[in-house]
Amino acid sequence: MSKISVYVIIKNMYFLQSGIGILANVSLLFFHVFTIHLVHRPRPTDIMTCHLAFVHIVMLLTTLDILSEDMFRLLNFSNEFKCKLVLYMSRVSRDLSISTTCLLTIVQVITISPSSFYLSRFKRKLTKHVAIAFFCIWSLNLSSNSNMIIYTVAHSNRTNLFNVSKHCSRSSMNSIIMALYFLLVLSQNVFFVGMMLLSSMYMVIFLYSHQRKSAYLHSISISLRISPAKRATRTVLLLVSFFVVMYCVDIVISFLSSILWRYEPLVLYVQTLVGNAYATVSPLVLISSDKSVIGILQKMLL
Template structure:
């Protein structure tokens, strides 16, 4: 139990640091460039969402913050669980938006969505407003139903501090249907975008083979690298999302709070939030150039 919690906190710490670095880098990039790239804005938004998501899942840290504010236990539970659910939904939506942006970026002028290419940044800001409104409203039921632990027996424990009272089957079915429909819609958007990106990469590979046969050495373009990065992230997200559904569904069926299962579910749920910034950092040549310059300048500064 203790070792699993240590792994969980280590994972959350790495994820928060990596997302913070990615967020600061893209804020700096957006301020420096006269023309903002939609992918930079979306990646910046995704890093911010993942920071808040990882912080809200740290029970001890989050509870201490609310205790310092002298917040009641019920208010603490409602705020933490509601915020974590909203951030999780925003993570799904933002990843879907990132894949759609990449599809629009690589699409030819004959493609239907290419007409949004010139004003993509403006549409992305509108999309952020829509997904925030959607997730804030769709998870509002958590504010009503989430309560702190008590001696009442008909409560379903959802984490170390909070519980959900038993609801009427109709109400539970409505909330479940809405949540599943929203997630299925955005995951389907990721999968459709992924299929298009696979087709694009396949055609690009055939072109590269042709250039190689013509004695021309092809170079991987930044667009291709960005497409491969987004495709990798979407594939990894879908795998982790399906695994999280399996674990959470089994816990819901059993209706039993198990600290070990909860920690394992958190590990799985936070894997994407931890890995995604590392993928962005390793695949971004701008970050690699900055890190190389820092390594190169260090011995020079020491010699002085």
């Protein structure tokens, strides 16, 4: 198979993935906004799910090469401004995806924790704490990615540029600034991924102890259904596991891409497929695990 054929196949997969991801996230956002409107007192996890769906919609829409050349021209701004805006929003939304997934795991830990657990004190005002957490992660990610506005430029004849799309490049940074930025991004990602893993370990322990208790009760002929908390915990664990795997693969591809130091469409599409996999799969997992969403779908289809 020729390189051109591989490129066409991957490009088509890329657009198919983006379409499915956007449709799934819009559906998830719609269902949860509808649920919140009916309930009036939404669960913190509903708010987190809405936020995650919104972030993923922005992320999929601002993936650089999803904007064709014609669409790029339709934005009635200078090429420099369009490059800065798209790359900045894309990077912020990706970091918000990590931050929100981390918060979702922490919220789930607080939700299932017994009264003796330290974090259980946050249960009563969890919605208020979630709002504060949103403000913090938005402030952090908007500020930490501000270098994208400074160093992103439209294509030119300069040679010291790192091409990131057909239209946009990043100019080289001072070595000290680059080192500081790298440490900032690394520490931020290590913190959020580390918190995800710690929260996941707690949830695994919770599920194991719950399973042992259920087995004991079943042995004395008491039938138990899977509780909503247990089902939600399994869903969050599945999301975190998939996210960590895709995140590690994305890091490897990003490293290989940085070595090339030039725009390579094939590598960029593969990297985008991996980077957008979580944004595409997560709404499908959340929809399939939520009985209320499934009930609404069944009513709409009947």
